[in-house]
Amino acid sequence: MHSYQIGILGATGAVGQKFIRLLEDHPWFTITKLGASKRSAGKKYKQAVHWVEKTELPAAVADITVSECHSSNFGEVDFVFSGLDSSVAGDIEQEFASAGIPVISNAKNYRMHDQVPLLVPEVNPGHAELISSQHFDSDGKGWIVTNPNCVSVPLSMSLKPLDEAFGIDSVVVTSMQSVSGAGYPGVPSLDIIANVVPYIGGEESKVQTEATKLLGQVKGNTTEFRSFPIQATAVRVPTIEGHLLSVSVKLKNPPSDLDEAKKAFAEWQNPIADLGLPSSPRQPVRLYEENRYPQPRLHADREGGMQTAVGRLREGTVMDLGYVTMAHNTIRGAAGGAILNGELLAAKGYFES
Numbered sequence: 001m002h003s004y005q006i007g008i009l010g011a012t013g014a015v016g017q018k019f020i021r022l023l024e025d026h027p028w029f030t031i032t033k034l035g036a037s038k039r040s041a042g043k044k045y046k047q048a049v050h051w052v053e054k055t056e057l058p059a060a061v062a063d064i065t066v067s068e069c070h071s072s073n074f075g076e077v078d079f080v081f082s083g084l085d086s087s088v089a090g091d092i093e094q095e096f097a098s099a100g101i102p103v104i105s106n107a108k109n110y111r112m113h114d115q116v117p118l119l120v121p122e123v124n125p126g127h128a129e130l131i132s133s134q135h136f137d138s139d140g141k142g143w144i145v146t147n148p149n150c151v152s153v154p155l156s157m158s159l160k161p162l163d164e165a166f167g168i169d170s171v172v173v174t175s176m177q178s179v180s181g182a183g184y185p186g187v188p189s190l191d192i193i194a195n196v197v198p199y200i201g202g203e204e205s206k207v208q209t210e211a212t213k214l215l216g217q218v219k220g221n222t223t224e225f226r227s228f229p230i231q232a233t234a235v236r237v238p239t240i241e242g243h244l245l246s247v248s249v250k251l252k253n254p255p256s257d258l259d260e261a262k263k264a265f266a267e268w269q270n271p272i273a274d275l276g277l278p279s280s281p282r283q284p285v286r287l288y289e290e291n292r293y294p295q296p297r298l299h300a301d302r303e304g305g306m307q308t309a310v311g312r313l314r315e316g317t318v319m320d321l322g323y324v325t326m327a328h329n330t331i332r333g334a335a336g337g338a339i340l341n342g343e344l345l346a347a348k349g350y351f352e353s
């Protein structure tokens with residue numbers, strides 16, 4: 001039986017609130033500490049937060065006093081989840097790890113660090129072994145694990161079955177990203193209502209690199225990235241939750257027909273299926289046959305927001321295959337993905353050392 005006391009850094013933010021909602025009845029993890037900026041520290045959570053979730057603010061956290069994000073305020077926790085703003089996540093997460101407190105982060109700062117796993121449990125669970133190479137503190141108790149960008153999650157999860165069956169040669173992806181990806185209050189309404197904004201600062205370079213780390217291999221104390229190129233275009237669209245991606249992929253050994261490509265999705269084996277992780281979707285990658293699916297409004301919440309949907313699988317004219325894929329950006333692509341990472345690491349005993 002796993003039972004851990006946990007803290008949340010950035011607890012008042014949009015992603016922090018999602019952590020709180022998703023962890024409300026979690027069977028393994030109990031929230032005992034909440035951290036945010038000086039602006040919020042010293043206030044009860046219910047006074048510090050501008051609650052934007054659809055469900056009630058959980059009573060169990062409402063009266064917790066928010067602390068500044070310093071490890072000395074988080075003494076008794078087993079580990080922390082971080083939904084910190086990336087402008088401060090680098091220093092704060094390092095300070096926690098150096099003080100012996102493991103950090104499971106949603107922020108981008110350490111994703112490309114050589115010894116930090118960039119982890120999606122269904123894609124590269126074995127990369128967790130990099131943790132033992134980290135030296136944030138002298139006895140190895142403190143470490144950092146990250147989850148990818150919200151576009152890289154459905155991209156890597158949908159490429160994984162194709163990579164195993166045919167090998168990836170190159171990828172072109174256009175992401176249609178919902179407004180919740182920009183946090184709260186996010187994109188100005190006059191920019192996004194009845195409009196599309198064809199630029200999201202800093203996004204394309206992350207999408208072009210993260211999947212090559214996720215689909216890479218741990219060699220010694222680092223990850224060998226894959227060499228296939230990804231060309232990305234990131235676009236903001238007026239949906240609320242769920243990033244939809246249009247993907248074209250060239251394969252090393254292309255399937256002889258579309259049925260063979262469908263079979264690759266149908267026969268793909270989820271490597272963590274047997275672990276019984278509480279947030280694990282039964283079907284992590286679902287292939288829809290209906291031409292109009294998947295849609296963010298209809299499908300983003302499937303399996304608690306943890307399923308990656310694939311649809312419109314078709315033979316390509318320029319590259320071998322085309323398809324669309326979609327995942328809930330703030331659950332599967334952010335807080336829910338980080339929680340699943342925490343569950344995987346708990347099941348593998350990483351918090352016991």
Ligand SMILES: NC(=O)C1=CN([C@@H]2O[C@H](COP(=O)(O)OP(=O)(O)OC[C@H]3O[C@@H](n4cnc5c(N)ncnc54)[C@H](OP(=O)(O)O)[C@@H]3O)[C@@H](O)[C@H]2O)C=CC1
Pocket residue numbers: 009010011012013014015016035036037038039040041069083084085086088089106107108148149150151180181182183184329330333334
């Ligand atoms: N993977 C993904 O898809 C997504 C990732 N993200 C990432 O998650 C992170 C959080 O995003 P989001 O929730 O939208 O951001 P918000 O701006 O809503 O929240 C930021 C949080 O960081 C805290 N914070 C800000 N400055 C400091 C500081 N100096 N010291 C301590 N805490 C501080 C804020 O506290 P306070 O309220 O007190 O200011 C707040 O709790 C970002 O790194 C973002 O890039 C976000 C969305 C999706």
Ligand SMILES: N[C@@H](CC(=O)OP(=O)(O)O)C(=O)O
Pocket residue numbers: 086106107108148149150177178180181182200203206329
């Ligand atoms: N940029 C993403 C959200 C985000 O914050 O991504 P990252 O975790 O890579 O910083 C979006 O706007 O949808």
